[in-house]
Amino acid sequence: MHINPYVFILPQPPAQIVWNYKEHTQHELDINYSTRLAQLINDPNSFDNNNIIDTQLLEAGILTVSKTDIPDWGWDELSKIYHVGTQNIPFEQPPQNIHEWSRQYLEHCTDVLATPAPAASRTHPAPDERIALPEPSGPTGADLRKTLLDRKTCRSFTRTPVSLPDLSTLLYLTLGHLHERIPDDSSAPGLTARRSSPSGGGLNACEGFLFAQNVSGLSPGVYAYHPAEHSLSLTNPLPDFALGNLLCGQHFINNLPLGLFITSRFDKLWWKYPHSRAYRMAFVEAGHLSQTFQLVATALGLNTWLTGAFADGPVEALLNLEDSPEQPLFFVGCGVSDGQAMCQELRDLLERQAVRP
Structure with a gap:
């Protein structure tokens, strides 16, 4: 068993967040899951198929059955997290044609405009x-x-x-x-x-x-x-x-x-x-x-x-x-x-x- 190389851990008391930045998924672990994950990081071979925590960590993609080969990266881990973590925008349903794209984009803009926009100017001097x-x-x-x-x-x-x-x-x-x-007549109000x-x-x-x-x-x-x-x-x-x-x-x-x-x-x-x-x-x-x-x-x-x-x-x-x-x-x-x-x-x-x- 192996630890997924595309995860990082964020401490957010009382839990910790394990973030798979390649797949854009997050999992909140309590003390029991966190402790068990630490044990598996120290000894991946201690994986136990009869341990429900182990199997759930595997199903969540935090653990992998086979070792994941990752390309060489010339900078530090932070830059890799940024690059990989901003790849592949997740879509619930990617548009398959121009009509679907138009509908989804209009829905997105409508949702955005339903929320208060940030101030047009960041300062308001007299x-x-x-x-x-x-x-x-x-x-x-x-x-x-x-x-x-x-x-x-x-x-x-x-x-x-x-x-x-x-x-x-x-x-x-x-x-x-x-x-x-x-201004383009099709521009949204305020834009x-x-x-x-x-x-x-x-x-x-x-x-x-x-x-x-x-x-x-x-x-x-x-x-x-x-x-x-x-x-x-x-x-x-x-x-x-x-x-x-x-x-x-x-x-x-x-x-x-x-x-x-x-x-x-x-x-x-x-x-x-x-x-x-x-x-x-x-x-x-x-x-x-x-x-x-x-x-x-x-x-x-x-x-x-x-x-x-x-x-x-x-x-x-x-x-x-x-x-x-x-x-x-x-x-x-x-x-x-x-x-x-x-x-x-x-x-x-x-x-x-x-x-x-």
Whole structure:
């Protein structure tokens, strides 16, 4: 007898939950079942066909008759649980044709809309606390092919400020609710706002916090962006330490004029998509927005840099998101750069190593 390699155990007093993350099944074990499972983990050969607990653990898939071969996994168990556990969305009855899909999807949306939707905006600053941004403009007539070829990740930025009109254009085309787009008549109530990037279920679950160090016409600080009103509100002053301390020691970025922390409103995703696979969509949407930001910045003549490496705790505190269903996922920034993919200090180090005998 063998222990199923695709289970993990969660202590939830007074019981423990055994979760088969591959099959999306959970079982609650009392002290007797938990004790017996611990004995079988220590000695699988002690399985007893006459023991009702043993046979029920086998029927539940917690035990297996034959050993389960699992593919090699190069990361830790947590990443494997996430990947495997978000595979294969469970269907009670998978749709067999377009008519069944339409009926099931309509029923799902009807059920979702019958429950209260999360707040459209995660913050509600008073009108006098909002900073209206200039009307976005340009880049008009930008050549897409040239923009894609020119986009480059740079790691050496000057202290040249970014203009407020360019910031306005960046935020509007990346995160703004585009008033030029006519809402689709088939959109569900409350889901008519549209951005330039796609969003799972039309939820626009991602938001943005501006980290402004050197923007002309805007005081340095951390600002929440409000896409419906195309405005900012101050969240916190800049921290009294370098940006690199937030971004896992990447101090070559300390001169970056501005950056955008892309967050996700998990509560929006939970509302429409209760299956854990929706967690993947949070990162996918953040990736869409990151690429849009970079292309707009490039078309404006700015260079870009991006990272998923940051200190979650300090960033959550800076954005006032501690213990919140809204969480930071990614960071992307832009400014004037010398175009170098490596910072000068790293280039100097490589040169010194190259001349050593």
